[in-house]
Amino acid sequence: MNKGKVWTDQEILDEISGANQINEAVRQIYLGYYEILENYVLQNNGSEADAADTIQETMLVFLNLIETGKYREEASIKSVLYGINRNLWLTTLRKRKSRENRHGIYEKEQVQVDYDVSKSLAEIEGYQLIMALFEKLGEKCKRILTLFYYEDFSMKEIAEAEEFSSEQVVRNKKFKCMKQLTDQLEGNRNLYEMVRNALKDGK
Amino acid sequence: MENRFDDQKILDYLDGVLEEGEKRLFENELENNSDLQERLDLLLFTINAIKLKGYKHTIRQVQQDFIQEKLENKKFTPFATPKLERKKIPLLFWGKVAAAVSLLVLFGFIFYLLRTDGPSLYEGKYISYEIATERGFSEQENHLEPLFLQGEFRQMFQAIAARDAEQLSAKELLLLGNAALELDSATASLTYLRKLDENNKNSGTDSFQDEADFFLALTYLKLKDYQAAYQLVDKIRSDERHKYRGNFSGLDQLSIRIRTLF
Numbered sequence: 001m002n003k004g005k006v007w008t009d010q011e012i013l014d015e016i017s018g019a020n021q022i023n024e025a026v027r028q029i030y031l032g033y034y035e036i037l038e039n040y041v042l043q044n045n046g047s048e049a050d051a052a053d054t055i056q057e058t059m060l061v062f063l064n065l066i067e068t069g070k071y072r073e074e075a076s077i078k079s080v081l082y083g084i085n086r087n088l089w090l091t092t093l094r095k096r097k098s099r100e101n102r103h104g105i106y107e108k109e110q111v112q113v114d115y116d117v118s119k120s121l122a123e124i125e126g127y128q129l130i131m132a133l134f135e136k137l138g139e140k141c142k143r144i145l146t147l148f149y150y151e152d153f154s155m156k157e158i159a160e161a162e163e164f165s166s167e168q169v170v171r172n173k174k175f176k177c178m179k180q181l182t183d184q185l186e187g188n189r190n191l192y193e194m195v196r197n198a199l200k201d202g203k
Numbered sequence: 204m205e206n207r208f209d210d211q212k213i214l215d216y217l218d219g220v221l222e223e224g225e226k227r228l229f230e231n232e233l234e235n236n237s238d239l240q241e242r243l244d245l246l247l248f249t250i251n252a253i254k255l256k257g258y259k260h261t262i263r264q265v266q267q268d269f270i271q272e273k274l275e276n277k278k279f280t281p282f283a284t285p286k287l288e289r290k291k292i293p294l295l296f297w298g299k300v301a302a303a304v305s306l307l308v309l310f311g312f313i314f315y316l317l318r319t320d321g322p323s324l325y326e327g328k329y330i331s332y333e334i335a336t337e338r339g340f341s342e343q344e345n346h347l348e349p350l351f352l353q354g355e356f357r358q359m360f361q362a363i364a365a366r367d368a369e370q371l372s373a374k375e376l377l378l379l380g381n382a383a384l385e386l387d388s389a390t391a392s393l394t395y396l397r398k399l400d401e402n403n404k405n406s407g408t409d410s411f412q413d414e415a416d417f418f419l420a421l422t423y424l425k426l427k428d429y430q431a432a433y434q435l436v437d438k439i440r441s442d443e444r445h446k447y448r449g450n451f452s453g454l455d456q457l458s459i460r461i462r463t464l465f
């Protein structure tokens with residue numbers, strides 16, 4: 001894909017779901033939509049830093065929608081991003097104590113949370129819990145799991161990159177790492193229940 | 204219900220490495236075993252969390268670079284000059300000071316000209332294209348125009364995705380070139396505006412030629428192709444009837460000229 005060219009929505013979606021040029025696809029989204037999303041936050045009592053945080057989370061929810069096959073292709077990327085960004089920012093405002101801001105916004109806008117988006121938001125909360133547990137794993141485990149599940153490396157490629165003696169060794173190590181992660185999760189009843197709830201809410 | 208399949212098997216299934224026969228067995232079991240389904244859901248959820256962690260890292264990196272670029276485009280660092288001490292000094296010294304000041308002014312002037320590089324000139328000179336009301340547009344043009352007016356620039360490229368570049372009219376090429384500039388993609392803009400310019404040259408027409416000259420000049424500036432930008436700015440400024448003559452000053456032209464020397 002030519003990096004100088006403006007990508008269409010379909011090209012962006014294809015590159016993300018095919019896990020090909022994720023960095024460039026995300027960059028294209030930033031180039032095309034950052035300003036619109038930032039303006040929304042700025043015009044609704046937010047600062048540039050608020051906008052940056054909200055947009056970062058918006059992107060995560062958006063990518064999760066694609067990853068979990070919940071992105072409806074008839075909707076444009078712009079409208080989906082705008083919807084997520086608005087929901088996230090209104091949720092942030094709701095959490096803040098400023099009654100003034102809260103009333104200002106709710107009087108102006110009726111919050112229509114898209115069903116799939118709200119499910120994705122619930123899922124993300126569960127993911128954040130697992131991500132926190134993931135951070136506690138050893139460096140090697142984090143590398144193996146990231147290479148396999150995010151970078152789409154094969155066992156053979158991981159064995160070469162991480163200097164393991166065979167694919168089987170990587171496979172065993174990967175299983176141990178996953179087990180460590182799930183054990184941590186199951187060892188904390190509250191956390192486990194929260195993740196199970198997020199899982200149910202996300203369905 | 205008890206699970207005949209352990210986590211290793213479930214992960215093998217999710218990783219797509221189970222053999223066909225085993226996979227069928229697993230899926231049959233899955234249909235009737237809610238505990239197995241629940242375990243699979245949890246492991247799949249965990250895998251998605253790992254993927255999301257990767258996405259989070261990517262997003263953070265891209266956003267950091269994007270904001271940095273954005274800030275750099277706005278930033279201007281003033282040049283600090285040291286204060287001179289006041290002393291009683293002979294006339295010859297003042298002569299030297301005058302010479303030094305003249306040199307300083309000259310260097311300052313050159314510095315000013317050099318400071319305004321292509322992208323910063325682009326930022327200063329860029330104006331969004333305003334569509335003039337004209338009659339007789341084709342259906343396709345009518346299709347692109349509302350998108351352009353509504354700021355749906357990305358959708359414009361989707362609308363023409365299936366069409367051959369040769370079929371695009373002068374107005375469409377101009378609108379697409381400008382849409383690409385609005386989306387901050389000078390490289391894409393270059394393709395459409397050059398095509399418009401070439402079409403005019405080949406057919407001996409001058410449809411939207413003034414606009415093509417101006418926005419192409421800006422595109423070249425953004426891409427730091429100073430030679431090409433200079434030729435167009437020179438053309439625009441030399442033509443008394445050029446619509447965009449007033450958009451570049453003599454100083455801008457000189458600044459670009461200096462850039463062509465490096």
